[in-house]
Amino acid sequence: MVNLNVNIAGLNLKNPVTTASGTFGFGEEFEDFIDLNRLGGIFVKGLTLKNREGNDYPRMAETPSGMLNAVGLQNKGIDYFLNTIYPKIKKWDTEIFPNINGSVVEDYIAVAEKLNDVEGIHGLELNISCPNVKEGGMAFGVSCPSAMAVTRAVREVYDKIIIVKLSPNVTDITEIAKGVESAGADAVSLVNTLLGMAIDAHTRKPILSTITGGLSGPAIKPVALRMVWQVYNAVKIPIVGIGGIMNATDAIEFMLAGSSAIQVGTANFIDPQISIKIIDGIKEYCSNNGIANVADLTGALIT
Amino acid sequence: MKRVQDFNVVGYNWLNKDNYIITLSSDSDIENIDPGNFAEIKVPNSPDVFLRRPISVLDVDHGENTIKFYIKAMGKGTRQLGNLDVDSKVNIVYPLGNSFSIIHRKKVLIVGGGSGIAPFIMLASKLIDVSTEVTFLIGARSKGDVFLTDEFNKFGKVLVTTEDGSMGEKGLVTQHSIFAGNMDFDHIYTCGPDPMMKAVAQIAHEKNIPCEASLENMMACGIGACLCCVTPTVRGNECVCTEGPVFNSKDLKW
Numbered sequence: 001m002v003n004l005n006v007n008i009a010g011l012n013l014k015n016p017v018t019t020a021s022g023t024f025g026f027g028e029e030f031e032d033f034i035d036l037n038r039l040g041g042i043f044v045k046g047l048t049l050k051n052r053e054g055n056d057y058p059r060m061a062e063t064p065s066g067m068l069n070a071v072g073l074q075n076k077g078i079d080y081f082l083n084t085i086y087p088k089i090k091k092w093d094t095e096i097f098p099n100i101n102g103s104v105v106e107d108y109i110a111v112a113e114k115l116n117d118v119e120g121i122h123g124l125e126l127n128i129s130c131p132n133v134k135e136g137g138m139a140f141g142v143s144c145p146s147a148m149a150v151t152r153a154v155r156e157v158y159d160k161i162i163i164v165k166l167s168p169n170v171t172d173i174t175e176i177a178k179g180v181e182s183a184g185a186d187a188v189s190l191v192n193t194l195l196g197m198a199i200d201a202h203t204r205k206p207i208l209s210t211i212t213g214g215l216s217g218p219a220i221k222p223v224a225l226r227m228v229w230q231v232y233n234a235v236k237i238p239i240v241g242i243g244g245i246m247n248a249t250d251a252i253e254f255m256l257a258g259s260s261a262i263q264v265g266t267a268n269f270i271d272p273q274i275s276i277k278i279i280d281g282i283k284e285y286c287s288n289n290g291i292a293n294v295a296d297l298t299g300a301l302i303t
Numbered sequence: 304m305k306r307v308q309d310f311n312v313v314g315y316n317w318l319n320k321d322n323y324i325i326t327l328s329s330d331s332d333i334e335n336i337d338p339g340n341f342a343e344i345k346v347p348n349s350p351d352v353f354l355r356r357p358i359s360v361l362d363v364d365h366g367e368n369t370i371k372f373y374i375k376a377m378g379k380g381t382r383q384l385g386n387l388d389v390d391s392k393v394n395i396v397y398p399l400g401n402s403f404s405i406i407h408r409k410k411v412l413i414v415g416g417g418s419g420i421a422p423f424i425m426l427a428s429k430l431i432d433v434s435t436e437v438t439f440l441i442g443a444r445s446k447g448d449v450f451l452t453d454e455f456n457k458f459g460k461v462l463v464t465t466e467d468g469s470m471g472e473k474g475l476v477t478q479h480s481i482f483a484g485n486m487d488f489d490h491i492y493t494c495g496p497d498p499m500m501k502a503v504a505q506i507a508h509e510k511n512i513p514c515e516a517s518l519e520n521m522m523a524c525g526i527g528a529c530l531c532c533v534t535p536t537v538r539g540n541e542c543v544c545t546e547g548p549v550f551n552s553k554d555l556k557w
Contacts, residue, residue, distance in 0.1 A: 025528040029545075032305040033396075045530075053540050060523050060531035062354050067523060071530045074540055217353060269524040270345070270355060272396060273307055 002286040003293045004279070006040070006261050008238050009161050009186035011122050013040035013095060013261055016294060017251065017279045020242055020265030021046050021099035021125060021165075022071065023216075024275075026085050027092065033272040038279060040261060041095035043125050043189075044081075048100075049107045051077045055132060056209040061198035066217025066244070067266060068196050070210040072132045073101050078111045082118065090120050097163065099125040103136035105153050112158040123161030126154055126185070129192035131169065131214045141167035141192075147176050148183040155184030163240060166190040166231075168220070173227045174234035181235045189240035189263065190231060191224045217266040218244040225257050232258020232299055246274070248281020255297040305526065306334060307396050312387045313369060318450045321376045322418075323385050324361060327393055328369045336363045337402030338426035339517055339549045342372070343525040345394040347387060352380040355396065357522045357544070359421035359494075370395075373451070375418040399525050400548045403515055407433040409489035414476055414503045416442040419495030420451055422517060426492060427458035438462065438488070442476030442499060445469050477502040486510055493517070497557065504552035514552040518543045 004015035018041035024030060027042045036042070054074025061068040075081070081098065089096060098115055102108040108126065115124055128141035128150055140146045151164055164180040166173060168191035177188050193214025198207040206212075224243020231239055241259030245251050246267045254262045267274045286294055310327035317323045343355035361371040376382040387393065403426050411430060413423050420441060427437045437459035443449045446469035455461045463471025464479050472479050476499060493503040494517035507514035520532040520543040527545035534543050535556040541547070 022530075023524075023528060025526075029524075029526050029528045033307060051539075054530065054533070057533055057535075057540075058521060059533065060521055060529070062352075064351060065353060067353060069523070069529065069531055074530050074533070266523075269529055270353070271307070272524075272526060 002283050002291065004283060006295050008123070008163070008240065008260055011095065011161055015040040015279050015282070016255065016259070016261040017275055017282065018043060018095075018097070018240065018261055018263050019268060019275055020263035021127065023265040023268045027089050030268070030272050034276045037093040038276055039094045041097055043097045043099050043263060045075055046073045046099045046101050046127055046130065047075050047078050047081050047111060048073055048102060049078055049110050051075070051080070058207060058209055059213075061207040061213065063196070063198060063215065063217075064219060066215055066219035068198050068208060068213035068215050069193070070132045070208045070213035072210070073130060073137070078114050082114060086118070095123070096121055097123055097125050099127050099165070101127045101130055101133070101137060103133070105150050107136070108150055108154050109157055112154045116158050116160070121160070123163060123186070124158065125189060126151060126162055126164045127192070129165050129167030131167070131193055131195045131212070132210060138167050138169060138192075141176065142170050144175050144179040148179045151180045151183035151185050161186045163187040163189050165192055167192050168223060168227055169195045174230050177231045177235045181237050185237060187238045187240060188231060188235065189242055191220070191227050191243050194220050194223065216244065218246055220244050221250060225253060228254055228259055229257040229301070245278070248278045248285060251278050251282055252285055252297060255294070256299070256301045258299045258301075260295070260298050304334065305396065305399060307394065310370065310393050310395060312389050312391050312393060314389055315385065319447060322373070322450055323376070324371055324373050325384065326369055326371050327395075328367065331368070333363055333365055333368055333370055334398055336360050336370070336398045336425070338429055339400065339402035339422045340398040341400050341525070341548060342395045342397035343399060343522070344372070344384060346380045346383050347391060347393060349379065349383040352383060354523055355525065356380045356384065357399070357525050359517075360398070360425065361421050362424055373418060373421040396525060400544055401546070403492055403517070403549050404490070405429050405433055406435055406490045408435060410436045410438070410487060411490045411492065412438050412440060412481070412486070412488040414440045414442070414491060414493040414495070414499075416476060416495030416499045419493075419517070419519065422494060423492070424451065424454050427455065431458050440464070440476055440479055440481060442495070443470075475499070475502070477506060482506055486512065488512055491515070494519075500552075501557060504555070507552060515549050516552045516555065517548045518550065519548070
């Protein structure tokens, strides 16, 4: 028997496999394909205080071993989530983590306040790393003082678990990780997408309406692994590893580098059942390797 | 219900060097598929094709458990899909998206261009079943680019326009003489390149005929999770994969 439970800042997840914000909708989109009750958690589509229409089409470009997106946080706002979506998805026996975004610190505060009293939601992901919005988003996550300021502000109004989602588009991610840890973050998730670009040589035009966008998929995995390893060695709070995880082996690598849990992102677009396959694969790996507790893999890299 | 299913390649019917019909079969039952639905096909043996390819379903046979797709080889993915060995495995996610309205006991016009003709065999078959009279108008660059007319002929009158005049009337579909003067169609369906659909929708609006357009936006997930394939509508940006691909053309702000 393998114990798949992991602990994120006091919150038990039934297994380390969660789904990344922006790649799994609100979970409902995958209901036909998998038993959502089996997931360790779902980080739902990014939420803002008010309705956002997002960026113009085209918002996506396929790239070698990955894709660029420039969705720009299209969503119907936190109230719509709480009144219309959450009542439908709370039935699942898995942790739901809202991913919150803002143009200004006050937006983050207002969204966090609305989530604080929601029974059944035990934590949120503070997104300071979205590369696809003109104001706020990644701007908060690429400077240590602003990352700390927004974390501190949300900490003041939110009593439950805050997982700060970090941007890889920085010189030294450990500085930001240490900063948000000292500002009250309970955990960090990393990495968000890498800022990238795609050009159509025939038309001489950028493919994305926003010119630049966020790169995800296996193309970014080595960068993400490296950053998880660096952050693991720099902070005490748990890490949720993200970045091009396509299978159980990738997930285990992220745990060995220091992740307590992982998020499956872009892989959900290619195989809507991949999250469950990854859970099964991790279990099998543990069985085959005599690992009784999957949590023992966290940071177990042999160097 | 949407599902992920493995199929095997039965064979190809190449229409010319760039256009083909692929037939796939499955050991298990095939889900119900409505005209306009599409599938997300995983391109096998092609590591440099990262995402699935969204392709309209051409036809389905529930007795034989086969499904057909008409594909225009435009890039690496669609070319590789045309180059698989018989019996090789193809994984698809389907049925996705909404479908065309089935109008009973009326007269309808179906306007298609390029690979946009794919959903129209299933559509016409359903329309005929409910006593609706179908007229097809197919637009192409040249005679060699006009496909499936034999199939369409089984269901109704087929009109053609070619840009070089090598078949049917010369010009764009919207320049066809059928659009001149009064039209007694109750409904227009269109699928093809955006400029063609926009022009068809414009005529439909002027003549006060309801028009449905099936969009072909680039997609990643195909199931409404990534929000990449949106089109602007009167209700805001909507996913073509879940709110479409078929839209009432009056709702589109394209």
